[in-house]
Amino acid sequence: xxxxxxxxxxxxxxxxxxxxxxxxxxxxxxxxxxxxxxxxxxxxxxxxxxxxxxxxxxxxxxxxxxxxxxxxxxxxxxxxxxxxxxxxxxxxxxxxxxxxxxxxxxxxxxxxxxxxxxxxxxxxxxxxxxxxxxxxxxxxxxxxxxxxxxxxxxxxxxxxxxxxxxxxxxxxxxxxxxxxxxxxxxxxxxxxxxxxxxxxxxxxxxxxxxxxxxxxxxxxxxxxxxxxxxxxxxxxxxxxxxxxxxxxxxxxxxxxxxxxxxxxxxxxxxxxxxxxxxx
Amino acid sequence: xxxxxxxxxxxxxxxxxxxxxxxxxxxxxxxxxxxxxxxxxxxxxxxxxxxxxxxxxxxxxxxxxxxxxxxxxxxxxxxxxxxxxxxxxxxxxxxxxxxxxxxxxxxxxxxxxxxxxxxxxxxxxxxxxxxxxxxxxxxxxxxxxxxxxxxxxxxxxxxxxxxxxxxxxxxxxxxxxxxxxxxxxxxxxxxxxxxxxxxxxxxxxxxxxxxxxxxxxxxxxxxxxxxxxxxxxxxxxxxxxxxxxxxxxxxxxxxxxxxxxxxxxxxxxxxxxxxx
Amino acid sequence: xxxxxxxxxxxxxxxxxxxxxxxxxxxxxxxxxxxxxxxxxxxxxxxxxxxxxxxxxxxxxxxxxxxxxxxxxxxxxxxxxxxxxxxxxxxxxxxxxxxxxxxxxxxxxxxxxxxxxxxxxxxxxxxxxxxxxxxxxxxxxxxxxxxxxxxxxxxxxxxxxxxxxxxxxxxxxxxxxxxxxxxxxxxxxxxxxxxxxxxxxxxxxxxxxxxxxxxxxxxxxxxxxxxxxxxxxxxxxxxxxxxxxxxxxxxxxxxxxxxxxxxxxxxxxxxxxxxxxxxxxxxxxxxxxxxxxxxxxxxxxxxxxxxxxxxxxxxxxxxxxxxxxxxxxxxxx
Numbered sequence: 087x088x089x090x091x092x093x094x095x096x097x098x099x100x101x102x103x104x105x106x107x108x109x110x111x112x113x114x115x116x117x118x119x120x121x122x123x124x125x126x127x128x129x130x131x132x133x134x135x136x137x138x139x140x141x142x143x144x145x146x147x148x149x150x151x152x153x154x155x156x157x158x159x160x161x162x163x164x165x166x167x168x169x170x171x172x173x174x175x176x177x178x179x180x181x182x183x184x185x186x187x188x189x190x191x192x193x194x195x196x197x198x199x200x201x202x203x204x205x206x207x208x209x210x211x212x213x214x215x216x217x218x219x220x221x222x223x224x225x226x227x228x229x230x231x232x233x234x235x236x237x238x239x240x241x242x243x244x245x246x247x248x249x250x251x252x253x254x255x256x257x258x259x260x261x262x263x264x265x266x267x268x269x270x271x272x273x274x275x276x277x278x279x280x281x282x283x284x285x286x287x288x289x290x291x292x293x294x295x296x297x298x299x300x301x302x303x304x305x306x307x308x309x310x311x312x313x314x315x316x317x318x319x320x321x322x323x324x325x326x327x328x329x330x331x332x333x334x335x336x337x338x339x340x341x342x343x344x345x346x347x348x349x350x351x352x353x354x355x356x357x358x359x360x361x362x363x364x365x
Numbered sequence: 366x367x368x369x370x371x372x373x374x375x376x377x378x379x380x381x382x383x384x385x386x387x388x389x390x391x392x393x394x395x396x397x398x399x400x401x402x403x404x405x406x407x408x409x410x411x412x413x414x415x416x417x418x419x420x421x422x423x424x425x426x427x428x429x430x431x432x433x434x435x436x437x438x439x440x441x442x443x444x445x446x447x448x449x450x451x452x453x454x455x456x457x458x459x460x461x462x463x464x465x466x467x468x469x470x471x472x473x474x475x476x477x478x479x480x481x482x483x484x485x486x487x488x489x490x491x492x493x494x495x496x497x498x499x500x501x502x503x504x505x506x507x508x509x510x511x512x513x514x515x516x517x518x519x520x521x522x523x524x525x526x527x528x529x530x531x532x533x534x535x536x537x538x539x540x541x542x543x544x545x546x547x548x549x550x551x552x553x554x555x556x557x558x559x560x561x562x563x564x565x566x567x568x569x570x571x572x573x574x575x576x577x578x579x580x581x582x583x584x585x586x587x588x589x590x591x592x593x594x595x596x597x598x599x600x601x602x603x604x605x606x607x608x609x610x611x612x613x614x615x616x617x618x619x620x621x622x623x624x625x626x627x628x629x630x631x632x633x634x635x636x637x638x639x640x641x
Numbered sequence: 642x643x644x645x646x647x648x649x650x651x652x653x654x655x656x657x658x659x660x661x662x663x664x665x666x667x668x669x670x671x672x673x674x675x676x677x678x679x680x681x682x683x684x685x686x687x688x689x690x691x692x693x694x695x696x697x698x699x700x701x702x703x704x705x706x707x708x709x710x711x712x713x714x715x716x717x718x719x720x721x722x723x724x725x726x727x728x729x730x731x732x733x734x735x736x737x738x739x740x741x742x743x744x745x746x747x748x749x750x751x752x753x754x755x756x757x758x759x760x761x762x763x764x765x766x767x768x769x770x771x772x773x774x775x776x777x778x779x780x781x782x783x784x785x786x787x788x789x790x791x792x793x794x795x796x797x798x799x800x801x802x803x804x805x806x807x808x809x810x811x812x813x814x815x816x817x818x819x820x821x822x823x824x825x826x827x828x829x830x831x832x833x834x835x836x837x838x839x840x841x842x843x844x845x846x847x848x849x850x851x852x853x854x855x856x857x858x859x860x861x862x863x864x865x866x867x868x869x870x871x872x873x874x875x876x877x878x879x880x881x882x883x884x885x886x887x888x889x890x891x892x893x894x895x896x897x898x899x900x901x902x903x904x905x906x907x908x909x910x911x912x913x914x915x916x917x918x919x920x921x922x923x924x925x926x927x928x929x930x931x932x933x934x935x936x937x938x939x940x941x942x943x944x945x946x947x948x949x950x951x952x953x954x955x956x957x958x959x960x961x962x963x964x965x966x967x968x969x970x971x972x973x974x
Contacts, residue, residue: 092453094547101449101454104443105446105449106458106462108443108446109465112514112518113466114465116484119480120476123483162389165381166386169379169386170386172378173370173376175368176368179630181390182630186626186629187398187622187626188394190626191619191622192575192578192615192618194576194599194600195401199398201716202400202612203400205717206717215717222718233393234393237394253376266377288467288470291471292470295472295474297475297579305718307668307702308704318473323837324676324677327845334480337472338472341468342468344467345464345467349463349464419964421972486847487846487848504842586830586833587832587833588830601789601791604706604709605963607964610964
C-alpha cells in the first residue's frame with residue numbers, strides 16, 4: 087500500500103475506533119445482554135430451561151419449518167435466477183421487483199394476508215375447514231408464512247453473480263453435445279455454488295428467526311405451534327427471563343454458527359477463485 | 366408479449382424455469398397480496414381516505430417514515446465507515462467484526478427488541494449513561510430510531526463491501542500523482558464510484574425499517590401520536606375487529622413499499638451499469 | 642408440479658399426526674394472565690376426568706391478548722373452549738361468526754365467569770410518592786404505567802375504573818371524567834401492548850411510580866419476581882373484572898368434544914378448582930372458599946361493567962375504545 091492511497095495513521099485509527107464504537111453500541115451490547123441474561127441464574131438453570139418439553143417442541147418445530155422452507159425456496163431461487171439471467175425478455179424489471187416484494191412487506195402484513203386468504207372468514211378458508219384441512223394456526227400456515235418472508239434471498243444472491251457470468255460457458259457445453267441437465271449440474275452449478283450456499287445460509291437464518299409473520303398465523307398453541315422466537319416471547323411474558331434469554335441465546339448461537347458458515351463459504355470461494363485463476 | 370424471450374436462445378429450460386418461477390411467485394406472493402387489494406376495493410374513496418389519512422395514522426406515518434429515514438441515514442454514514450474500515454484496513458478483531466455485521470439479520474426481532482430495551486431503558490447499561498444528560502432513549506422516538514438502525518445495519522455494509530473491494534487502487538494512485546490530496550481523491554474519485562451502491566444500501570435499510578414491528582413495540586412505548594408506528598396501528602385495528610381499517614393502512618404501506626422497491630431496482634441497474 | 646405434491650404430502654402428514662395419538666385433546670384459548678392458573682387447573686382436571694371416565698385428556702393451551710385470541714378463533718383456530726378477559730370478545734364470536742349462541746353468558750353460573758378480579762395499584766416499597774387513590778395518579782410528577790387499551794383487554798378495565806372514580810366524585814360528570822382520564826394518561830410514559838409488558842416495564846425496567854394492574858397480576862408479580870420491593874394499594878373504587886368462559890360450540894360439535902369441553906368449564910366451579918383459583922390470586926366465586934381466603938383479598942368497593950356508568954361491554958366498547966372514541970379523543974385534543 088503506497089502512501090498516496092491510504093490515510094495518515096491517526097485518521098485510520100480514528101476511523102477504526104469510530105467503527106468499533108458504533109458496532110459495539112448496536113451489535114456487541116445487545117448480544118452481550120442476551121448471553122448475560124441467559125447465564126444470570128447459572129448454567130444449571132440455563133440447561134434446565136432448554137430441556138423443558140415446550141421449549142424442545144419449539145426447537146423441533148423451528149427445525150421442521152426450516153427443513154421445508156429452505157429447499158423449496160432454494161429451488162425457486164435457482165429457477166428464477168436461471169430464467170432472469172440466461173434469457174432476454176420483456177418485463178424483467180417487473181419480475182425482479184415482484185420477487186423482492188416480500189422483503190419490504192411488513193411482517194405484520196405478511197401474516198395478515200395469509201389469515202385473510204386461509205382464515206375461516208374467506209371462501210377458501212371456509213372450504214378448507216369443511217374439508218378438515220388445517221392451514222392457518224397449524225404447521226402448514228407457519229411454513230407458508232416463513233416461505234413468504236424468506237422468498238427472495240436465494241434469488242437475490244444468485245442474480246447479480248449469474249448476470250456477470252454470462253452464458254458463454256453454458257453455450258460452449260451445449261455445443262459440445264452435453265445435455266441440458268448435464269450442463270446445469272456440471273457447468274452452472276459449480277460456478278454458482280458459493281453464492282447459492284450463502285443464499286441458503288441467509289434463508290435458513292431468517293427462517294429460524296422470523297417472529298412477526300409467524301406470530302400472526304401460529305395460534306400460539308403450547309408445545310404444538312410455537313416456534314423458538316414465539317417461545318422466547320412466551321417465556322418472557324411469564325417473567326421467566328432467564329429461560330427467555332436462554333432460548334434467545336440458542337437462536338443467537340444459531341445466528342453465529344450461520345455467520346461462521348458464511349465466513350467459511352466466503353473463504354472457500356476466494357480460495358476457489360484463486361485456484362481457478364492460477365490454473 | 367411479456368415474460369417471453371425476445372430472441373431464440375440456444376440455452377434450454379426457459380419454459381420450465383420461468384413457468385416454475387411464475388407459478389411459485391403467483392401462489393405464494395401475488396395471490397395472497399391481491400386479497401388485500403380486492404377486499405379493500407369495496408370501500409368508497411372517501412371512506413378509504415378517512416381511514417388511511419386520519420390524524421392518528423398521519424402521525425404514525427410521520428414517525429415510521431421519519432424514524433426509518435433517520436435510521437437508514439445513520440446506517441448510511443456509519444455503515445459506510447464500517448465497510449471502509451473492513452475493506453481497507455487491517456486490525457485485530459476485524460474478522461469477527463465482519464462476521465457480526467449480519468447479526469441483526471439473523472437475530473429474531475423480538476429478541477432484539479427485548480435486548481435493546483434492557484440496554485436503553487433508564488436502569489440499563491446505556492440508559493444509565495444517558496439519563497444524567499436528560500436523554501431518554503427507550504420509550505421515546507429515539508428508541509424507535511435505535512431499533513430501526515439496528516435492523517437496517519447489515520444492508521449498507523453488505524452492499525458497499527463488494528463495490529469497495531472492486532475499486533481500482535490505480536485510479537487513486539493516478540489521482541494522487543496528479544496532485545490530488547487524499548481528501549480530494551476520496552471526494553472526487555472514490556465517493557462518486559460508491560454513490561449508487563450507497564443509495565441502494567440506504568434504500569434497503571429504509572425499506573426493512575419501514576415494516577419492522579417485533580423489535581420496535583418493545584422499545585417504543587407505543588404512545589398514540591408520539592411513538593406509535595404504522596405496523597402497530599395495523600395490529601391495533603385488528604384488535605378491534607376492524608379488518609377493513611387494517612387492510613386500508615396495509616395497502617398504503619404496500620404501495621409505499623412497491624414504489625420504494627422499484628426505485629431500489631432501478632438504482633441497482635444503475636449501479637451495475639456504473640460498474641461495467 | 643413437484644412442490645404441489647410435496648405440499649399435499651406435508652398436509653397429509655400433518656393431518657395424520659393427531660390420528661396416532663390415543664388421548665383426547667382439548668384446546669383452551671385464553672388470555673395472558675391466566676397462564677399459571679390454567680397450567681395447574683389443567684392437571685387437576687385431567688386427573689378428575691381420568692378418575693371419572695378412564696379417558697386420558699391432553700389439554701393444550703394458547704395464550705395471547707384477549708382480542709387477538711378471539712380473532713384467531715374467528716379465523717379458524719380450533720379452540721374447544723375460550724376463557725377470555727372480556728365478555729365483549731366472546732360476544733364477537735357470536736356476532737361475527739355465529740360460533741357461540743347469543744345466550745352463551747347464561748349457560749354457566751355467575752355470568753359464565755367462574756372467577757373475578759379487581760383493579761389495584763402496585764407501588765414501590767414504602768409508597769414514596771404517597772399514592773392512595775385514583776386522584777393521586779393525576780398529580781403532576783407522578784408516572785403511571787398501564788397498558789394500551791386498544792391492544793389490551795386488561796387496560797380497558799383500568800381505564801373504566803378511573804372513569805368510574807371520576808364520575809362518582811362530587812359534581813362528577815362526563816366532562817370532568819374526560820378531563821380526569823386525560824390528565825391520568827398524560828402521566829403515562831409508556832403504553833405497552835399487553836398487561837405483562839407493563840408489569841415488566843414497571844418491575845424490571847424500574848419505570849414509573851405506580852402500576853395499574855389486575856389484582857392477580859399484582860400478586861403474581863410480587864411473588865413470582867421474588868421481590869419485596871413493592872406494595873399493593875387499594876383504591877376507594879375499583880371495577881369488578883369478570884373474565885368469562887364459554888364452549889366454542891361449532892368447534893366442539895365438529896370435533897365431538899362437547900361433553901368434555903362442558904365438563905372442563907363446569908369443573909371450574911368445583912371446590913377443588915375454586916381453591917386453585919384463589920391460590921393464583923383470582924377471586925373465587927364459591928363463598929366458602931372465598932371466606933377461607935378472605936385475608937388475601939382486600940375489601941373493595943367494586944362496580945361492574947353493567948353499572949350505569951358503562952352500560953355493558955357493547956356500549957362501553959363503542960363509546961370509549963372504538964376509533965374516535967373517548968380514549969382517542971383524550972389524545973387527539
